[in-house]
Amino acid sequence: MIEVNNIHKSFGESKILKGISASFEKGKTSLIIGQSGSGKTVFLKSLLGLHVPEEGTISFDGRISGQMDVKDKRQLRQDIGMVFQGSALFDSLTVEENVMFPLKMFTDQSFSEMQDRVSAVLNRVNLPDAFKKFPAELSGGMQKRVAIARAIVMNPKYLFCDEPNSGLDPKTAIVIDNLIQEITDEYQIITVINTHDMNSVMEIGEKIIFLQDGLKAWEGTSKEIFKTDNESVVDFVYSSNLFKKVRQAYLNEIN
Amino acid sequence: MNYIEHVGKYFQMLGQVFKRPQKWNVFKDALFREIEDLGLKSVGIVAFIAFFVGGVIAIQTALNLESPIIPKYLIGFATKRAMILEFAPTFASVILAGKVGSFITSSIGTMRVTEQIDALEVMGINSLNYLVLPKIIAAVFFYPLLVALAIFLGIFGGWVAGALTDLFHSVNYIEGIQMDFNPFLLKYAAIKAVVFAFVIATVPSYHGYYVKGGALEVGRASTQAVVWTSVVIILLNYFLTQLLLS
Ligand SMILES: Nc1ncnc2c1ncn2[C@@H]1O[C@H](COP(=O)(O)OP(=O)(O)OP(=O)(O)O)[C@@H](O)[C@H]1O
Numbered sequence: 001m002i003e004v005n006n007i008h009k010s011f012g013e014s015k016i017l018k019g020i021s022a023s024f025e026k027g028k029t030s031l032i033i034g035q036s037g038s039g040k041t042v043f044l045k046s047l048l049g050l051h052v053p054e055e056g057t058i059s060f061d062g063r064i065s066g067q068m069d070v071k072d073k074r075q076l077r078q079d080i081g082m083v084f085q086g087s088a089l090f091d092s093l094t095v096e097e098n099v100m101f102p103l104k105m106f107t108d109q110s111f112s113e114m115q116d117r118v119s120a121v122l123n124r125v126n127l128p129d130a131f132k133k134f135p136a137e138l139s140g141g142m143q144k145r146v147a148i149a150r151a152i153v154m155n156p157k158y159l160f161c162d163e164p165n166s167g168l169d170p171k172t173a174i175v176i177d178n179l180i181q182e183i184t185d186e187y188q189i190i191t192v193i194n195t196h197d198m199n200s201v202m203e204i205g206e207k208i209i210f211l212q213d214g215l216k217a218w219e220g221t222s223k224e225i226f227k228t229d230n231e232s233v234v235d236f237v238y239s240s241n242l243f244k245k246v247r248q249a250y251l252n253e254i255n
Numbered sequence: 256m257n258y259i260e261h262v263g264k265y266f267q268m269l270g271q272v273f274k275r276p277q278k279w280n281v282f283k284d285a286l287f288r289e290i291e292d293l294g295l296k297s298v299g300i301v302a303f304i305a306f307f308v309g310g311v312i313a314i315q316t317a318l319n320l321e322s323p324i325i326p327k328y329l330i331g332f333a334t335k336r337a338m339i340l341e342f343a344p345t346f347a348s349v350i351l352a353g354k355v356g357s358f359i360t361s362s363i364g365t366m367r368v369t370e371q372i373d374a375l376e377v378m379g380i381n382s383l384n385y386l387v388l389p390k391i392i393a394a395v396f397f398y399p400l401l402v403a404l405a406i407f408l409g410i411f412g413g414w415v416a417g418a419l420t421d422l423f424h425s426v427n428y429i430e431g432i433q434m435d436f437n438p439f440l441l442k443y444a445a446i447k448a449v450v451f452a453f454v455i456a457t458v459p460s461y462h463g464y465y466v467k468g469g470a471l472e473v474g475r476a477s478t479q480a481v482v483w484t485s486v487v488i489i490l491l492n493y494f495l496t497q498l499l500l501s
């Protein structure tokens with residue numbers, strides 16, 4: 001379990017996170033939603049330790065950020081997989097080298113063991129024949145899948161994804177969503193995803209946290225998000241007419 | 256930020272860079288890649304320029320020595336001295352500051368703005384150590400060789416110029432090169448090469464690593480890096496010359 005307790009983060013004068021608490025459970029996919037600029041990425045990067053919050057604590061199964069020695073910190077980092085908003089693949093390395101990179105850095109496996117592991121995860125993300133390509137030669141969706149493969153190659157306990165399906169067509173977006181959810185379930189990972197994608201919200205949100213003005217404005221499941229009458233959530237999630245209709249239909253059905 | 260703060264941050268950066276690499280195999284791979292990118296790929300341009308500059312120095316010297324009482328071997332001697340003292344170590348470094356410096360800043364800067372550096376940090380990798388240390392080692396070991404090559408080709412270029420123009424004789428030129436051999440001057444050139452190599456590897460890394468924004472800022476940082484690397488080289492050249500030769 002990841003427990004976030006009252007974290008604050010500002011850059012200079014501007015306060016981005018103004019005291020957010022949340023918890024994320026094993027084997028579940030949790031979503032962070034909120035407007036562009038609401039601080040989703042800052043929140044995720046604070047969990048990862050890329051930003052250091054001025055106040056508040058984060059605990060990973062009892063390991064509390066800021067209270068760990070160097071060795072524990074390094075171990076924790078190896079338990080974390082991260083998929084960045086722009087994939088962040090190393091562009092001087094091939095797909096295979098990208099995915100193999102954490103193994104090379106942190107394990108003493110032989111080259112053939114590493115190769116086996118790499119092909120296993122690349123198969124898992126349905127990219128069996130891109131080994132020798134460079135990131136620039138791949139489509140956005142394929143890059144995302146390589147990024148997911150790199151994030152899970154070390155068998156992480158925690159997986160963080162920053163808008164894993166932004167910029168993808170609806171069909172690929174669903175494939176990526178399902179892939180992340182399956183992996184989460186299969187390996188009992190704690191997964192936290194930032195997203196704008198309302199489809200993801202409906203489909204895979206086992207827990208949804210809505211950020212607004214640096215605070216957690218709402219929290220619930222994808223079922224509850226249909227029923228909620230919290231104005232700012234309704235306003236944000238159902239801003240399109242299509243989703244307004246979907247919501248109305250759902251509400252009519254259950255009443 | 257003012258200059259003092261930048262200098263402070265630069266030295267702080269070096270503190271992170273000079274740590275033990277986390278995995279020797281990975282470090283070795285990175286080192287070979289840097290030797291190729293920063294060293295081997297610069298051989299052509301340095302050789303080309305050194306050869307022609309050597310030729311020009313020889314021709315200029317010959318044209319300026321009209322008086323019959325000045326010995327002809329002075330042309331070879333002057334070309335040799337100019338190559339060893341200034342052209343090969345300093346001038347070549349300024350050229351490399353442009354070529355290699357902009358490459359380093361844009362590649363590290365791109366890694367910064369596309370979150371590749373964050374990706375390294377999340378994995379628990381000391382990104383400065385991983386990215387910059389191999390560059391420093393590659394440059395510091397490879398550039399003295401490059402400077403030696405430039406000295407050699409420059410002197411050779413002078414000889415070729417003589418052969419092609421008939422401004423001076425090969426015998427006199429060779430006599431001039433062999434005159435007054437001073438090993439200390441070679442040491443001086445090597446010291447300059449090592450110091451400038453360090454500057455060329457680190458100042459552009461600094462500019463790239465701390466870039467904020469997007470592609471435009473990376474481009475701007477590259478220009479800045481080339482300017483500052485050149486300025487630092489020229490200033491250090493002045494101080495080193497005063498320190499070592501006077
Ligand atoms: N390193 C930084 N330095 C200064 N300000 C920052 C930094 N990172 C983010 N911010 C600011 O924090 C705010 C939140 O940014 P963030 O990237 O978290 O938004 P987001 O919710 O992820 O948006 P999007 O959905 O567009 O990705 C923005 O106003 C941004 O300008």
Ligand SMILES: [Mg+2]
Pocket residue numbers: 040041042085162194
């Ligand atoms: Mg974001």
